[in-house]
Amino acid sequence: MTRKMTESQDLFERRKKIVANGVGVFNTATVKDAKGAIITDVDGRELIDFAGGIGVVNAGHCPEPVVEAIREQAGKYLHTSFNVVTYEPYITLCEELAEILPHGEKTKVMLASTGAEAVENAIKIARQATNRPAILCYTDAYHGRTMMAMTLTSKISYKYDCGPFAPEVYRLPFPNFYRYHGTRTMEEFVEDELKRLHESALNLVDVKNVAAVIIEPIQGEGGFNPVPQKYLEGLRAFCDTHGIMLIMDEVQSGFCRTGHWASWQHYGVLPDISTYAKSLGSGLPIAAVVGKADVMDAAAVGSIGGTYIGSPICCVAASATIKYMKEINLNEKAVKIGQVIMNRLQSLMKQHPEIGDVRGVGAMIGIEFVKSDDQRQPNSEICSEIVKGCAENGLIVLSAGTYKNIIRILSPLVITDKELEKGLSILETEISKAIQQ
Secondary structure (H helix, E strand, O other), rough: OOOOHEEEHHHHHHHHHHOOOOOOOOOOOOOOOEOOOEEOOOOOEEEEEEHHHHOOOOOOOHHHHHHHHHHHHHHHOOOOOOOOOOOOOHHHHHHHHHOOHHHOOOEEEEEEOOOHHHHHHHHHHHHHHHHOEEEOOOOOOOOOOHHHHHOOOOEEEEEHHHHHHHOOOEEEOOHHHHHHHHOHHHHHHHHHHHHHHHHHHHHHHOEEEEEEEEOHHHHHHOOOOOOOHHHHHHHHHHHHOOOEEEEEEOOOOOOOOOOOOOOHHOOOOOOOOOEHHHHOOOOOOOEEEEEHHHHOOOOOOOOOOOOOOOOOOHHHHHHHHHHHHOOOHHHHHHHHHHHHHHHHHHHHHHHHHEEEEEEEEOOOEEEEEEEOOOOEEEEEHHHHHHHHHHHHOOOOEEEEEEOOOOEEOHHHHHOOHHHHHHHHHHHHHHHHHHOOO
């Protein structure tokens, strides 16, 4: 007798028939309802969410104040285009962002729809502010999949056969201490990497042509790699010396994930321009470019923006999200959640040499798997088994990293203690099972 398909399986069959194959499938979960840190799939099964829509729902699925703000705005107007008819929600959100993410004495903001779009506009602003063409970026970086953003993105699988890419983009090795330090101390490693940065002005690109350096203070897709403190300080000094704009991409690390509104606040290093999206809107497509006022105003009228810059629906969702995050002190929750996760996983790491590293800031934590206890031998096969095993047992997780050998944890920060403990127990069990196979 042929077994009847589940509704989830049927949905995936429909997906195969109609959705382009190039749209990735990172996890086999489906959804009918979602609330807080729990997703209910189309078969009625409850799943603990450790992926958060790729870091989008820090405030949880469907936070009621956000949903109510959306409902109220939807009854007023959906779209006018801010370029054509000015509306208050856009201005209010910009004011709120400037307050929590101040860039020096005076800050200005522009809104967009996606993280990639924010990055594209940040590059345009930096080039106009400096009248220079070149951009420095890093290995293992992820900045999006539009043309400039994809050029800046490091991973080849995201850009296969999509070239030619944007010109005047130059790449430096990201200072990944775990992977590349060898026998060097952190101090020695950073000193060497800063030498490499300064040498790039002689052997990579004329520093007088460099408009900006763009960096994720904590790499997202690249494997949750935090930049060393002293390196970021040295990068800031390098940019100051040569009149280069420092752009920090906070699309995945922003809005309470690390225990701050942005991870650069954790480092205490101020960017000239920074980019945000994901958890800013609790799931609605909203992004922001925030920067020093004189830098932001260097862009010519009409050179940045677009039809859907700062949809009023998305603006009120973002404002409600920020207010809700403040009310429940989500930055503080992120720190506490991160401590719980880190303690559990570091204990597990002591039992399994296949776990090469557990790292992160706040509740942005990654687990790197290696072969033969060697940080230069990534183990991607084990991650595939862990993701699959967790899915079968009620936990949604995602892999990350150039070699897909890192499990990243991006649970909603409103997750309950019970849900967090249960999710971590499932993860620990599946890690142990995958290692023993």
